[in-house]
Amino acid sequence: MADPTGRDLTDLLTPKHDRIDLRRLRRLVERELALYVERTPRSRELADRARKHMIGGVMSSWHGDWHLPHPLYVERAKDNRVWDVDGNEYIDFNLGDTPDMFGHAPDNEVTRSVSDFVRTSGSATLLPSEDAIVASEILSERFGLRYWYSALSASDANRFSIKIARMVTGRPRVLMFNLAYHGTVDETLHWTLEPGVIRRRFHADYAPGQDPATTTKIANWNDLDSVERALQDGDVALVLTEPALTNTGIVLPEPGFHKELRALCSRYGAYLLIDETHTLSEGPRGCTGAWGLEPDFWVAGKAIASGIPCAVYGFSEEIGDRLAALLSSDDPQGVGGMTGIGTTVAGNALSTHALRATLENLLTEEVYTEMRQSARRLVHGMREVIAKHEVPFSITAMGNRCDLRFLPHPARDAFDGALGIGVGGYFEFAHLRALNRGFLIIPYYNMFLCSPTTKPQDVDAWIECFDELVADLLRDPGGTR
Ligand SMILES: Cc1ncc(COP(=O)(O)O)c(C=O)c1O
Numbered sequence: 394m395a396d397p398t399g400r401d402l403t404d405l406l407t408p409k410h411d412r413i414d415l416r417r418l419r420r421l422v423e424r425e426l427a428l429y430v431e432r433t434p435r436s437r438e439l440a441d442r443a444r445k446h447m448i449g450g451v452m453s454s455w456h457g458d459w460h461l462p463h464p465l466y467v468e469r470a471k472d473n474r475v476w477d478v479d480g481n482e483y484i485d486f487n488l489g490d491t492p493d494m495f496g497h498a499p500d501n502e503v504t505r506s507v508s509d510f511v512r513t514s515g516s517a518t519l520l521p522s523e524d525a526i527v528a529s530e531i532l533s534e535r536f537g538l539r540y541w542y543s544a545l546s547a548s549d550a551n552r553f554s555i556k557i558a559r560m561v562t563g564r565p566r567v568l569m570f571n572l573a574y575h576g577t578v579d580e581t582l583h584w585t586l587e588p589g590v591i592r593r594r595f596h597a598d599y600a601p602g603q604d605p606a607t608t609t610k611i612a613n614w615n616d617l618d619s620v621e622r623a624l625q626d627g628d629v630a631l632v633l634t635e636p637a638l639t640n641t642g643i644v645l646p647e648p649g650f651h652k653e654l655r656a657l658c659s660r661y662g663a664y665l666l667i668d669e670t671h672t673l674s675e676g677p678r679g680c681t682g683a684w685g686l687e688p689d690f691w692v693a694g695k696a697i698a699s700g701i702p703c704a705v706y707g708f709s710e711e712i713g714d715r716l717a718a719l720l721s722s723d724d725p726q727g728v729g730g731m732t733g734i735g736t737t738v739a740g741n742a743l744s745t746h747a748l749r750a751t752l753e754n755l756l757t758e759e760v761y762t763e764m765r766q767s768a769r770r771l772v773h774g775m776r777e778v779i780a781k782h783e784v785p786f787s788i789t790a791m792g793n794r795c796d797l798r799f800l801p802h803p804a805r806d807a808f809d810g811a812l813g814i815g816v817g818g819y820f821e822f823a824h825l826r827a828l829n830r831g832f833l834i835i836p837y838y839n840m841f842l843c844s845p846t847t848k849p850q851d852v853d854a855w856i857e858c859f860d861e862l863v864a865d866l867l868r869d870p871g872g873t874r
Contacts, residue, residue: 407818408800410785413866418818421865425825429461432829435478436466455490459836460821465828470497472846475833484851485833486841491671492700494764494793495755496846502754503699507747516743524749525740531752532707535678536691540713543705543740543748547670547694548576550704551633553735554690555580557708558631558664561715568610568623568632568663572807574640575633575668576694580608614638614806615647620654624661631664631690636680639671641810642796642838643789645803655687664712666690670704673697674842675792677756699755701747760845764793767843767852771795774856775841782863787813797823797839814838823862830858 409415430437440463443450449457450464457464466478473496475483488494498504529541544550555567555578567580575581582594583605591605610629612619623629636651638644658665667688669679673696676683681691689712694704708716720732754760772790775797779786785801798804798813799820814820820839827834832855834841841855 406812407815407820408785408812410799412784415818418822418866422818422821422825425822425829426462428829429825430463432481433463433465433477433479437463439466439478440464460824461828472496472499473844473848473851481831483828483831483833484854486843486847486855487833487835488842488844489700490695490835490837491674491842492695494674494696494842494844495699495751495760496844497700499844499846501845503747503750506750507699507701507743510743510746514742514746516741517738518742519737521740522742522745524742524745528705528745528749528752531749532705535752535756536681536707537687538689538691538707539710541705541707542735543703543745544694544735545702545704545739545744546576547668547692547704548578549736549739550692550694550706551575551578551581551666551668554666554692554706554708555631555633556734557712557716558666558690560719561712562630562662562664564628564630564663566608566610566629568612568620568629570614570634570638570807571611572641572811573614573633573635573638575635576670579603580605581633583609583611585611614644615650616806617650617653617657620657621661624657624663627661629661629663631666632658633666633668635668635670636672636675636684636686637791638804638807638810639791639840640838641807642798642804642813642840643791643794644805644807644810645789645791651684651686658689664689666692669693670695672791673756674794676761677758697751698744698747699751701744703744703748705748761793763845764843764847767847767849768793768795768841770849770852771841771843771855774852775859778856778860778863781860782867784863784867786863793844794840794842797841799839819866822866826862826865827855827858830861832858 407415440450451457459465468476468478470485473485475485532541533539542553544553559565569575569581572584583591584594585591591609591611593605610623612623634654637646655665665688667681667686669681669691670693672680673693679693680686681688689709691707692704697703697705768790772788772795775788787798787801787803789796789798789803799815800813804810804813823839824834824836
């Protein structure tokens, strides 16, 4: 397998282990693909119709990224369950890649309050509401930043933060960590295989117009020297990072990493953005609160408003004051319509209501205690299966989520993380086998996320399935299955 420039990516593919026959694994994948087609005739019919007006039969390209012969069309989702149009039921450990982390339409205060709101109030008035004031007060108290804006996706929140950082510093570039993901933000859709050579990800090569050499620098996770080298030229406006990398499986920071990262940003005049879109799983104050991080910008989307489209970005008093001065100098007559930040539907009343209700009712210690209990049961059970079969796999845990790695040690950097995902063999087999037995796992890596609606018996059902899955991997290559 090769990347778009023809470079061989063999080393990034599924790890080789003594007791597992990779050719047989290929056959197992084929078996599961055939079973999927057999189980989902109605989805297949819908896909044929859907492809007429949607590429791949989907409204969002991400819906088509499940490595399936045709998309799985959903009839409905409730709590931690999803039902497809063929009537198959799934226990959901994906939860939409975290937006529905608190459950699909769960029976809780947010669902009730948002339903009432939809019935009684309009959403798009282009005017603020008291909900926004309360939400900004809570966010400020939780995450330590003075000013807050809202967007409709974490991608946008990162995009708008980059814009503000550039405006107030007058610097052009952002610094990101290799293989990190911060949404569909052009400046960050990059990676590198060798120092100084930036490559585009997600087919961005086919979209001319933006030269990554002028917008982006890339450092290596847990490698502070590479951060310092990148900052030394003084052209970086913003360093974007997650507290722990999550999109190549969980890659934790080494002790002292964040403290020194903060210090380097201050020393070289770059702002630091902590993107907690995925690490809200750590607790109601994210990793920022739990680990005492000190960002200049803070971003979260997805679960922050219980899956209702909403994201937030906060920034320090100093940044806010510099921004306010710039905005008023752009609009000396005070005629309005000149700010150009965000979008007209950002901060709409419905999203903001859901944001406030989520902050008040779900981002609480009580709810997280429940979710962490399920996650602990899951981690314990999966580790027992791994030990029982003596397979060289491992589990990395974080709050209410964990990752399965097809390598025995925790990941040290993003490449190590990516290798542990097991793409090219284990990954495809594990995901298809799980899906065909009634479990949903995020299609990009091996995350298992627990919601307050995840019951102990759901966890136990998955552990049993995982046990069989691993046994299947190890079965005698001469066997018939
Ligand atoms: C860390 C991080 N930031 C931002 C995003 C973008 O989120 P969205 O696709 O909702 O814009 C993601 C998406 O997975 C993410 O993992």
